[in-house]
Amino acid sequence: MRLTYVFIAATMLLVHLSASGQSQEIPSVPLKALTGKHFDTVQFNERENPVILSFWATWCGPCLKELDAINDVYADWQEETGVELYAISTDDSRGIKRVKPLVNGKGWEFEVLLDENQDFQRKMNVVAMPTVLVVYKGKIIYQHTSYVPGSENKLYEKILEYSK
Amino acid sequence: MVKKTGLLFLGLTLISNLSNAQISGSLESTGQRYVDDNKIQLDGEDAEHRYRSNSYLKLDYITGSWSFGVQGESYLPLSLLNYNPELKGVDIGTVYARYSNKKLGLDVTAGHFYEQFGSGLILRSWEDRQLGINNAILGGRVEYAPADALTFTFLGGRQRVGLGFDLSKGTLYGANIEAGLSDILAISTVDISFGLSYVGRYEDYEHRYLNGNNAHLVNSYSGRLSVSKGGFYSEIEYVHKGKDLLMNMGAPLIDGNKKAGNAFLLDLGYARKGLGVNASLRRMENMRFYSQHDLDGNVFNRGVVNYVPALTKQYDYALQNIYVYQAQPQYQTTPKIAAGEIGGQLDLYYKFKKNSALGGKYGTQVALNTSYWGGLDIEGDPETGMYTTKALGFGDKYYNDMAVEVRKKWSKNWSSVFMYLNQHYNRGYIEGKGGMVNATTATAETTYKFGKSQSIRMEGQHQWVKDNFKNWAAATVEYGLDQHWSFYVHDSYNYGLDKIHYYNLGASFSKNSSRVALSYGRQRGGLLCVGGVCRMVTEAAGFTLYVSTSF
Structure with a gap:
């Protein structure tokens, strides 16, 4: 019985939250760039154009496919919309040293940031990978978990909606 | 409650x-209904x-x-x-x-928090739901960052080892400095940063073997330096773990003997567009570290203070994950006295350019990796359990592997991945039974896109092994209807020994921030490893329903 009570309260909260929409600003979390420089995630709120945040890891097969697929069309996307992609590596110390050689070896053109103890992933409530978020003027306007070939086209349609 | x-x-x-x-928040739920079939049955409590x-x-x-x-x-x-x-x-x-x-550079937490100092060799508290690890520290944490490149952290508290404030008996204290020297001194030609950490564990306990000779406070220190210039980078870390009781199978040695531990990690790399190389070398001696002494070696990773992952590549495909290496930082007396591991790994990524002979229209990606891990060169005294080691000596071989991966895009809608893996796995040492296993695994995968948004992925695998589980064959077919719906069928068939199919089929639906997946099948028993930490799982068959959402 008491569980039912919790369930009802939790459902009310969830319904309330979905009604209020995904409106949170990106919180400040210190990440590291591949150069070792510090990067504060509040910067994502201040960009003119939409920003794609892609949570990935070196051991996540679908993540690598998604980022490879986006890399193939990234120059066109940027030219047409000015969109920027930040690939957030959630690798811990087992895989983190593989990130820089992998990114260079694949010739990825976008920025890569390191979230070594998953602080940013936790703050953004990302529970599975790959997850992409699109942030526009401080708001999350699109979110998708998992990748099947072609998902990147849907992502791009969304970006087109929000670019001039 | x-x-x-x-x-x-x-x-x-x-x-x-x-x-x-x-x-904001998230909900994640996994439910399983176990069903016996003619090959797999649960027994006892389960x-x-x-x-x-x-x-x-x-x-x-x-x-x-x-x-x-x-x-x-x-x-x-x-x-x-x-x-x-x-x-x-x-x-x-x-x-x-x-x-x-942020203006004050101040960040203060009371309650549970996650933290990592350096690479985690001295301290890491984190959550991994797939492995059932959550060793968050309950207490206080203060971070002060007077500049972007300078951060001080102080913390104290007790680790979560169960549910609802079930805490470890020992208390942890920690202090950490991270400093980007190049930023502070405005040097632009070379990037230098360093870090220093202290972690102390205090535990008050009695044990009949100890006669009051308790290791109440264990002090550990870590120093790190990283230097990078142009495409080259390097990082070095040394950890000293203070004298602590030598534990064997969760109990102290009969004389209550103590030993200090240490770890040394060196990473060297070079990267430019189209090429990346990284080498990691590591030596660990007596580096298990728990916040409560009698949790030593527990199978659920409760109360682990530090993070010592296997430095080997984590592979994607099912058959590549049958013989998985686990790091061996621990002291143990059976089958003989051992106190750690030494070895290294090398990774290389290269892309053959577009329109070159091997690159074709879209370029060809190649990844090579190899690793070698062995025991320390050690002399142990079976009477007392004490030992001496040589700094650079190698003992028994525990594991080595070598793999080649080629990724090729044939056309706009068609791509493939090929992989070859060779592993030598000292099962006798790592699992405590059997001998050296020599496994060769070949994998081929191809993905084809068609229609408006449909895709099909097919994967075939084969593993050749002379002993242990012997030969395996596996295949997967996955169909993506659109970006929301996906269906798969997988079978791993052990035809060499047990003649058993580990089949799985499932469907998943993803939309916005939600995902629902339903599957039915058999789970192979053995090591389940995520992010370098493993746990043993037993065979089971049944249905799994997974739901996640965030808001």
Whole structure:
């Protein structure tokens, strides 16, 4: 019985939250760039154009496919919309040293940031990978978990909606 | 407890209505219904509870510089098989209040928090739900960053080892400095940064072997330096772990002997567009570190203070994960005295350019990796359990592997991945039974896109092994209807020894921030490893329903 009570309260909260929409600003979390420089995630709120945040890891097969697929069309996307992609590596110390050689070896053109103890992933409530978020003027306007070939086209349609 | 949790949700709903504050959170739930079939049956306790679930509801409430959060967890009626059986019922997992002011450079947390110093060799508290690890520290944490490139952290508290404020008996204290020297001194030609850490563990306990000779306080120190210039980079870390009781199978040695531990890690790399190389070398001696002495070596990773992953590549395909290496940082007396591991790994990534002979129209990606790990060169005294080691000597071989991966895009809609892997796995040492296993695994995968948004992925694998499980064959077919719906069928067939099919089929639906997946099949027993930490799982068959959402 008491569980039912919790369930009802939790459902009310969830319904309330979905009604209020995904409106949170990106919180400040210190990440590291591949150069070792510090990067504060509040910067994502201040960009003119939409920003794609892609949570990935070196051991996540679908993540690598998604980022490879986006890399193939990234120059066109940027030219047409000015969109920027930040690939957030959630690798811990087992895989983190593989990130820089992998990114260079694949010739990825976008920025890569390191979230070594998953602080940013936790703050953004990302529970599975790959997850992409699109942030526009401080708001999350699109979110998708998992990748099947072609998902990147849907992502791009969304970006087109929000670019001039 | 349950009522309190309900009230908390109601309270949060009201508060978020009344203010401009932000609420965000996530819900993740996995339920399993175990079904016996003609090959796989549960027995004993396990068979009595055939429905089990693990669920996590996380809520964060942010208002200005303040944030508050709670993670409620439910294991109903019991946790999934192979998770810590003490996780049962509904209770609070973690709870915190935090003040964070960037202008002041101040970040203060009271309650549960996660933290990592350096690479984690001295301290890491983190959550991994797939492995059932959550060793968050309950206490206080203060971070002060007078500049972007200079951060001081101080913390103290006790680790979570179960549900609802079930804490480790030992207390942890920590201090850490991270400093970007190049930024502070405005040097632009070379990038230099360093870090220093202290971690202390205090535990008051008695044991009949010790005669009052207790290691109450264990002090550990770590120093790190990283230097990079142009495409070259290097990082070095040394950890000294203070004298602590030598533990064997969860109990101290009969004389209560103590030893210090240490770890040395060196990474060297070079990267430019189209090429990346990295080498990691590591030596660890007596580096297991628990916040409660008698949790030493427990299979659920409860109370681990530091993170010592296997430095080997984590492979994607099913058959590549039958013989998985686990790091061997520990002291042990059986089958003979051992106290750690030494070895290294090398990774190379290269892309043949577009329109070159080997690159073709889209370029060709190649990845090579190899690793070698062995025991320390050690002389042990079976009478006392004490030992001496040589700094650079190698003992028995534990593991080595070598793999080649080629990724090729043939056309706009068609791509493939080929992989070859060779492994030598000292099963006798790592699992305590059998001898050296020599496994060769070949994998080919191809993906084809068609129609508006449909795709099909097919994968074939084969593993050749002379002993242990002998030969395996496996195949997967996955069909993506669109970006929301996906269906798969997989079978791993052990035709060399047990003549058993480990089949799985499933469907998943993803939309916005939600995902629902349903599958039916058999789970192979053995090591399940995520992010370098492993646990043993037993065979099981049945249905799995997975739901996740965030808001």
